[in-house]
Amino acid sequence: MNEAIISRCEEMIRKGSASFYHAFRGLPSPRREAVFVIYAFCRLIDDSVDEPDQAPYSIFQLQHHLKELDQAEGHFIWPALRWLFGEFPNLTKEPFFRQMEGQISDLTLTHYSTMKELEHYCYLVAGTVGEMLLPVLRDDNSVSAMTSGIALGKAMQIVNIVRDVGEDKARNRRYIPMELMVRHGYTMEDFEEGIVDERFISVIRELQEIASRWFEEGLADVNTYPPLSGFAVELAASFYASILDAVEANQYDVYTKRAFVTDERKMKLFLKLAAKHKKRSGKRNKAAVS
Numbered sequence: 001m002n003e004a005i006i007s008r009c010e011e012m013i014r015k016g017s018a019s020f021y022h023a024f025r026g027l028p029s030p031r032r033e034a035v036f037v038i039y040a041f042c043r044l045i046d047d048s049v050d051e052p053d054q055a056p057y058s059i060f061q062l063q064h065h066l067k068e069l070d071q072a073e074g075h076f077i078w079p080a081l082r083w084l085f086g087e088f089p090n091l092t093k094e095p096f097f098r099q100m101e102g103q104i105s106d107l108t109l110t111h112y113s114t115m116k117e118l119e120h121y122c123y124l125v126a127g128t129v130g131e132m133l134l135p136v137l138r139d140d141n142s143v144s145a146m147t148s149g150i151a152l153g154k155a156m157q158i159v160n161i162v163r164d165v166g167e168d169k170a171r172n173r174r175y176i177p178m179e180l181m182v183r184h185g186y187t188m189e190d191f192e193e194g195i196v197d198e199r200f201i202s203v204i205r206e207l208q209e210i211a212s213r214w215f216e217e218g219l220a221d222v223n224t225y226p227p228l229s230g231f232a233v234e235l236a237a238s239f240y241a242s243i244l245d246a247v248e249a250n251q252y253d254v255y256t257k258r259a260f261v262t263d264e265r266k267m268k269l270f271l272k273l274a275a276k277h278k279k280r281s282g283k284r285n286k287a288a289v290s
Contacts, residue, residue, distance in 0.1 A: 005076045005083075006033050009040040016043050022266065023236035027137075027228055030087050034136040037080045042099065042129065044077060049103045050171070059107075063100055066093055088135050095131035098124055111174045115210075118161075118177050123150065126157035130218075137229040145221040152218025152233070156240045158211035162204055163243055165254040166194070180206055194255035201252045208244050215241055231277050238269045 013036050014021045024035045048059040056075060057065070065072040069085075072078035085091060102124025112118050130149025138145065161168070161175040168175060174191060181187065184206070186199040215237055222230045239261055246259035261269075 002079065005080050006036060008076045009033070009036040009080055012036075012043050013039040019239040019261065019266070020236060022270075023239060024232045027232055031136055031229065034084055034088060035133065037077075037084045038129070038132050038136065041077055041081060041096065042132075045096075045100055045103055049106050059100055059104055063097065066096060066100075069093075090135035090141060091132065095128040098131075099128040102128070106173070110172055112177045114179050115177050118175060119154065121175070122154040122157040122161075126153035126160075127151070129153045129156075137233065138225050142221065142224065145224060148218050148221040150218075151214045152237060155211045155214030155218055155237070158207055158214065159240050159243050162207055162211075162247055162254060163259050166256055167258075169194070169255065176203060176207070196251070196253050196255065204247065204252050204254070208247075211241075211244065227277065231273065234277075235270060235273055238273060239266060242266075242269065 010021075010033075013024075017039065020035075020039060025032060027035060044055065044057065045059065045062055047055040048057055048062055052058065065078060066081070069078065069081060072081075085093070102121055105121065105124070109117075109121075112121070127150035130151075130153040131146065134142075134146050134149045165176065169191070176191070178188075180203050181191070184199050184202040186195075186203055190197075190200065219234060219237055222234050224230075225233060242261045242265060243259050246261055247254060250257045250259055
């Protein structure tokens, strides 16, 4: 694989998501490079809808080029993807097309009514990332692990939705389902005014609980991954889950404040998880020789 192309993909994940970059950069080659490529293409998909004026391709052009990948030229992502699918034959184009389907829905479905609608959206734009990563992070086709990977992606998307309420509102989008707002007595007028009170906090807490359940399901099979892959997945999940702690620290003001995890907090999470995996590895090795 051309090192310059991989470097371009790595730069995209390093700039676009420090959490993902620091979680996955410790993977062995070629798993590490594959994650960089997957992120880079997902970033292009996302930007084609959220930042269409700055994006190199429209979402429909991306669909076309992926369909005709063997002939696609003009951007480093196309040879990167050809390498990716050649290196990992268990990975298919389908989850990428499903993710694009979810992103296209952002063009028309901007305000959600039910949790069922939102869960389907979370699957399309983020559960599919689990479907992309599993064939890269492990060598088998475990159905259980795939189910968990999808749940983890959905959990992370809920975190994104909670964190980005204000930014999405500025784009005239409301991902918080109306049924949750009604259940807690929070109105559309309250949303438009950006009111943060006990009603709104109860809405966000319910979303947090949903995310927590999906995180738990998403990590259920983490011990069955190759050790470094499992560590990377668990670290990424811990970074993302901590964003919800930052939301709480900001007193749930997600309209005017962007919650983020500090470098100090990330280092503490890394060291805690590294110690946990070292202990787990020791037990595994001990069992192997006994």
